[in-house]
Amino acid sequence: xxxxxxxxxxxxxxxxxxxxxxxxxxxxxxxxxxxxxxxxxxxxxxxxxxxxxxxxxxxxxxxxxxxxxxxxxxxxxxxxxxxxxxxxxxxxxxxxxxxxxxxxxxxxxxxxxxxxxxxxxxxxxxxxxxxxxxxxxxxxxxxxxxxxxxxxxxxxxxxxxxxxxxxxxxxxxxxxxxxxxxxxxxxxxxxxxxxxxxxxxxxxxxxxxxxxxxxxxxxxxxxxxxxxxxxxxxxxxxxxxxxxxxxxxxxxxxxxxxxxxx
Amino acid sequence: xxxxxxxxxxxxxxxxxxxxxxxxxxxxxxxxxxxxxxxxxxxxxxxxxxxxxxxxxxxxxxxxxxxxxxxxxxxxxxxxxxxxxxxxxxxxxxxxxxxxxxxxxxxxxxxxxxxxxxxxxxxxxxxxxxxxxxxxxxxxxxxxxxxxxxxxxxxxxxxxxxxxxxxxxxxxxxxxxxxxxxxxxxxxxxxxxxxxxxxxxxxxxxxxxxxxxxxxxxxxxxxxxxxxxxxxxxxxxxxxxxxxxxxxxxxxxxxxxxxxxxxxxxxxxxxxxxxxxxxxxxxxxxxxxxxxxxxxxxxxxxxxxxxxxxxxxxxxxxxxxxxxxx
Ligand SMILES: Cc1cc2nc3c(=O)[nH]c(=O)nc-3n(C[C@H](O)[C@H](O)[C@H](O)COP(=O)(O)OP(=O)(O)OC[C@H]3O[C@@H](n4cnc5c(N)ncnc54)[C@H](O)[C@@H]3O)c2cc1C
Numbered sequence: 001x002x003x004x005x006x007x008x009x010x011x012x013x014x015x016x017x018x019x020x021x022x023x024x025x026x027x028x029x030x031x032x033x034x035x036x037x038x039x040x041x042x043x044x045x046x047x048x049x050x051x052x053x054x055x056x057x058x059x060x061x062x063x064x065x066x067x068x069x070x071x072x073x074x075x076x077x078x079x080x081x082x083x084x085x086x087x088x089x090x091x092x093x094x095x096x097x098x099x100x101x102x103x104x105x106x107x108x109x110x111x112x113x114x115x116x117x118x119x120x121x122x123x124x125x126x127x128x129x130x131x132x133x134x135x136x137x138x139x140x141x142x143x144x145x146x147x148x149x150x151x152x153x154x155x156x157x158x159x160x161x162x163x164x165x166x167x168x169x170x171x172x173x174x175x176x177x178x179x180x181x182x183x184x185x186x187x188x189x190x191x192x193x194x195x196x197x198x199x200x201x202x203x204x205x206x207x208x209x210x211x212x213x214x215x216x217x218x219x220x221x222x223x224x225x226x227x228x229x230x231x232x233x234x235x236x237x238x239x240x241x242x243x244x245x246x247x248x249x250x251x252x253x254x255x256x257x258x259x260x261x262x
Numbered sequence: 263x264x265x266x267x268x269x270x271x272x273x274x275x276x277x278x279x280x281x282x283x284x285x286x287x288x289x290x291x292x293x294x295x296x297x298x299x300x301x302x303x304x305x306x307x308x309x310x311x312x313x314x315x316x317x318x319x320x321x322x323x324x325x326x327x328x329x330x331x332x333x334x335x336x337x338x339x340x341x342x343x344x345x346x347x348x349x350x351x352x353x354x355x356x357x358x359x360x361x362x363x364x365x366x367x368x369x370x371x372x373x374x375x376x377x378x379x380x381x382x383x384x385x386x387x388x389x390x391x392x393x394x395x396x397x398x399x400x401x402x403x404x405x406x407x408x409x410x411x412x413x414x415x416x417x418x419x420x421x422x423x424x425x426x427x428x429x430x431x432x433x434x435x436x437x438x439x440x441x442x443x444x445x446x447x448x449x450x451x452x453x454x455x456x457x458x459x460x461x462x463x464x465x466x467x468x469x470x471x472x473x474x475x476x477x478x479x480x481x482x483x484x485x486x487x488x489x490x491x492x493x494x495x496x497x498x499x500x501x502x503x504x505x506x507x508x509x510x511x512x513x514x515x516x517x518x519x520x521x522x523x524x525x526x527x528x529x530x531x532x533x534x535x536x537x538x539x540x541x542x543x544x545x546x547x548x549x550x551x552x553x554x555x556x557x558x559x560x561x562x563x564x565x566x567x568x569x570x571x572x573x574x575x576x577x578x579x580x581x582x583x584x585x586x587x588x
Contacts, residue, residue: 013398014534015555124397128367128379135371140449143364160519161360168453182506223376228405238567245578248568253582261527262587
């Protein structure tokens with residue numbers, strides 16, 4: 001089974017203070033810690049588990065700057081056999097559609113039985129690249145995959161619907177699956193694994209290698225153009241309770257008592 | 263007449279709320295742009311549902327087919343491709359839900375129609391589509407514009423709009439069309455629904471919930487939360503990463519892919535407030551959030567906020583509550 005996994009190198013922002021940059025169209029990236037996108041982490045793990053079970057290869061692909069090598073190295077250390085980075089200054093400003101075109105330009109010439117991706121990226125949250133890529137490749141797909149079983153040229157997948165409900169689908173291979181978090185438990189990387197991964201080569205391709213033109217990629221080749229970033233307006237601002245932990249705890253306890261909650 | 267399409271989302275005999283939320287927004291846009299709202303409903307034996315939609319849309323296009331009994335994006339794509347080519351709606355609205363996510367990006371690519379996903383606002387001005395969406399887990403809003411086209415597509419976040427019947431009433435007309443689906447074999451087949459087995463605790467029935475998120479850092483830190491919950495007499499809920507890691511069973515998860523709760527008290531500890539989580543708890547009577555990040559979106563949905571390290575606050579809070587109780 002030859003598996004391609006699409007991954008993205010993204011900033012961790014849950015605990016970071018974000019500042020909008022001077023252009024107003026992005027955030028200040030300095031000081032942010034980058035890692036493999038949370039959803040992709042599960043996609044990679046799923047790919048490696050399948051390989052370990054049935055044999056084959058795992059190729060990790062990313063569209064991103066040279067910094068993204070650290071994410072590809074993580075994939076290699078975790079069990080990917082090879083890695084490809086698609087890099088070009090012209091790719092800057094690409095939305096989901098343009099990214100799908102870039103991935104497609106390379107994947108269409110590869111041999112694969114399965115493509116795995118994360119459901120979405122934690123930064124721009126489009127949840128769209130995978131489905132567009134599947135359409136371009138002309139292969140079936142499923143998103144929000146919570147369970148994946150392969151069986152003789154087809155796959156049985158559980159997709160998560162709202163409220164805890166799931167649906168089971170049967171899909172012919174080759175196919176693309178965009179996985180949800182929790183589909184497996186991503187493994188930790190051993191020091192040995194990281195060392196070995198440092199020696200593996202990462203194949204780097206640019207716009208010229210994709211057969212695409214400047215008009216196909218970046219903002220020009222995108223459906224969506226970002227105009228402005230701003231801090232979301234507040235729906236119901238919390239009243240902040242300030243003071244030492246003792247003072248804060250005291251106030252909360254009193255609020256609960258006053259409302260008959262304790 | 264220029265049309266705005268809204269795809270009806272239904273499952274197991276129920277039209278889902280997102281449909282009426284989108285229809286409300288579509289009606290507003292249509293009013294401003296001299297367009298008409300058309301609800302599309304695809305299914306099997308769904309005539310009664312089509313009737314319910316006539317209160318919200320000028321037109322209801324109904325297509326029935328055995329194959330459309332359960333949602334299958336492959337069949338939906340075929341039907342919608344034909345309808346969109348035929349009617350050339352200026353805008354097609356679909357929910358950013360498990361169905362809409364599966365279907366829409368691929369449909370947009372097949373039709374080469376510019377798409378914006380997970381929109382929280384949509385505006386049509388001079389045939390240009392402006393959208394608002396979020397990035398970085400809801401920490402940043404983005405205004406964006408779609409590349410100029412004759413037809414656009416969006417997926418809409420759940421609960422971004424409040425459903426409201428149009429006034430004056432629209433009394434839409436139902437138009438039944440034949441299904442374009444053929445006997446061509448599908449690559450994707452719906453097998454069945456599965457519901458995870460019910461667990462021990464029903465958090466939707468709890469009057470008080472202490473809910474934890476990734477800020478708890480390690481399963482080993484759970485006891486301080488349990489002690490707090492015991493002191494308050496609350497059940498323990500959580501955000502999704504806690505279930506993904508297997509620290510709590512999935513029936514404790516609050517949010518769009520978990521449970522919707524409305525307790526008298528909801529204490530969110532180390533939860534950032536991503537909209538999928540907020541969807542499941544924002545209607546709680548009293549919401550208190552503890553988070554060390556002053557910019558965490560959860561504070562925008564809470565009554566009281568404590569910006570501090572949960573490990574400093576939680577143990578002291580437990581003590582104070584135990585003191586006050588005795
Ligand atoms: C299709 C789909 C469905 C989803 N369904 C759900 C759902 O049903 N429920 C759900 O919850 N999520 C759901 N999610 C995931 C959601 O988008 C978020 O990723 C998730 O809610 C984040 O959980 P969190 O707030 O615990 O973690 P994070 O976003 O990582 O936030 C952790 C927070 O803890 C704070 N923190 C860290 N350390 C401390 C400390 N010492 N003291 C105080 N605060 C601290 C940080 O400042 C941060 O705000 C879904 C996502 C998708 C794509």
